[in-house]
Amino acid sequence: MLIAKHRERLMKNWLNMIFVAVAAAGGYLMAVKNINENNGSDFAVTLANASYIELTHVMHEGIPSGPGPETPSIDMLLSHIEGEGVMSGTGSIHRYSFPGQWGTHVDPPIHFIEGGRTLTDISLSEMVLPLIVLDVSDKVRENPDYQISLQDVAEWEDVNGIIPEKTFVALRTDWSKRWPDIDQIRNWDDEGKSHSPGWSMEVLKYLATNRNVTAIGHETMDTDTGSLAAIGEYPLETYFLAQDKYQIENMTALDQLPPTGAFIVATWALPKDGDGFPARVFAIIP
Numbered sequence: 292m293l294i295a296k297h298r299e300r301l302m303k304n305w306l307n308m309i310f311v312a313v314a315a316a317g318g319y320l321m322a323v324k325n326i327n328e329n330n331g332s333d334f335a336v337t338l339a340n341a342s343y344i345e346l347t348h349v350m351h352e353g354i355p356s357g358p359g360p361e362t363p364s365i366d367m368l369l370s371h372i373e374g375e376g377v378m379s380g381t382g383s384i385h386r387y388s389f390p391g392q393w394g395t396h397v398d399p400p401i402h403f404i405e406g407g408r409t410l411t412d413i414s415l416s417e418m419v420l421p422l423i424v425l426d427v428s429d430k431v432r433e434n435p436d437y438q439i440s441l442q443d444v445a446e447w448e449d450v451n452g453i454i455p456e457k458t459f460v461a462l463r464t465d466w467s468k469r470w471p472d473i474d475q476i477r478n479w480d481d482e483g484k485s486h487s488p489g490w491s492m493e494v495l496k497y498l499a500t501n502r503n504v505t506a507i508g509h510e511t512m513d514t515d516t517g518s519l520a521a522i523g524e525y526p527l528e529t530y531f532l533a534q535d536k537y538q539i540e541n542m543t544a545l546d547q548l549p550p551t552g553a554f555i556v557a558t559w560a561l562p563k564d565g566d567g568f569p570a571r572v573f574a575i576i577p
Contacts (some may be wrong), residue, residue, distance in 0.1 A: 300391050303402040342576040346508075346542050346555070350387075350569060351574055354394055355512065355541075363389035391567030395541045397559050400532045401566045403525065412563030413537055417505050420459040422555040422574055424548045428465040431488045436516055437464075440489040441563040444498075451551050456503035459555045463545040464488045467510035470543065479515060487517030499534040506557070507531065508539035508572070540573055548574055 319522075348354060356362050369384040370376040377383065394396065400407030425447055430437045441463060448454060466487060469475035478486045489511060498504045513520035514528035531538060540555055559570040 297549075299525040300305060301565050302403045314492045337577050338575070340577075344547050344574040344576065346544055346572040346574055347465075347570065348470055348541055348543050350389075350394045355473045357390045357396075357475065358574070359390045361388070363387075363393055369549050382576070389571075391562075391565065392540070394569050395539065395543070395569055395572060396463055397537060397539055397557065397570040398507050398528070398532065398567050399537045399565070400535055401432070401564075403529045403532045407532060408535060408537075408560060410568060411442055411561050411563065418557050419458065420505055420557075421551075421557055422553040423453060423454055423458050423504075424463050424553075425460060426463040426545075426550065427488070428463055428546070431464045431466070435486040435488060436518060437488045437546065438516060439488075440491060441497060444494055448549065454502045454504065455515055457505050458502075458508045459480065459508065460498055460504050460544055460555070461508040461542060461548070461555075462473040462490060462510070463548075464510050465546060467541070467545070470541070476512060477521065485517035485521035487511050487513075487520075489516035489518075490514050490531075491528065495531050499531065504536070506539065507535045508555075508557075510542050510545060512541060514540070516539060541569055542572060549576065552576065 299513065319468065338373070338441065350365075352363065352365055364387075366388070367376045367384075368386050369378040369380060369382045371381050371383055373381070376384070378467045392402075397410065399410050399413060401409050425439060425443065427437060427439050427443055430443075432553075442546075444454075469478075480486060490507070490509070495507075495514075500505065511517075514531060515525050519525065528538070554575045555572065555573045556569055556575065559565075559568045562568060
């Protein structure tokens with residue numbers, strides 16, 4: 292009799308413990324579900340209320356042609372207007388012929404570095420990043436050959452804090468306001484020398500090694516100053532791509548962005564072994 296009662300008490304205790312454990316697990320799962328739902332809801336609200344800034348130039352035949360001897364072309368294959376296209380029927384289809392580095396575009400490491408990563412090797416997590424904007428537009432107005440200095444970066448960090456790792460750092464020069472006039476972009480002088488701003492080796496080394504940023508971008512056609520790019524020398528772009536990082540060139544509207552707090556979305560098509568391609572780039576300001 293005593294043994295039976297003892298067993299009954301043990302059974303009740305075990306059942307109580309099981310009920311408590313199940314209730315606790317259920318409560319935890321409900322809490323996690325609510326947190327996830329709230330986070331999802333908050334994220335949706337943030338996106339709905341955010342500002343979106345286009346950082347990409349529109350592609351058309353009048354923009355700078357990029358590298359190569361052939362001029363990029365956009366040809367009508369099929370048109371809604373009878374007789375306009377070369378195909379029968381109605382609809383709208385164009386054929387685009389251009390080098391990978393045309394308009395606003397992405398340069399992966401393989402662009403300059405043999406064996407470097409291609410476009411398909413760049414992960415999706417590298418394409419959505421916190422966005423840092425370094426503004427030297429005032430200095431560029433005074434000196435079109437200006438290269439951003441470590442002092443410029445130090446002053447930015449004094450105001451905004453240390454540049455976090457795994458960010459996208461854009462160099463604002465307001466050079467995109469000259470787009471698409473190639474003569475204004477190259478800014479030739481009377482001796483035929485090009486004058487346009489660029490990065491500096493000391494800043495690129497600082498960003499790549501001290502701050503471990505993921506990517507950079509700029510409004511100019513090249514990472515290097517015009518005086519170097521115009522004669523086919525690209526030491527700065529070569530260095531940065533050699534760090535297994537990518538860049539976006541020919542960006543626009545950087546003057547509409549805050550120094551920090553925004554996010555960038557940089558995306559492109561996925562050509563096999565791609566060494567560059569026109570990109571669609573925009574910023575999200577929460």
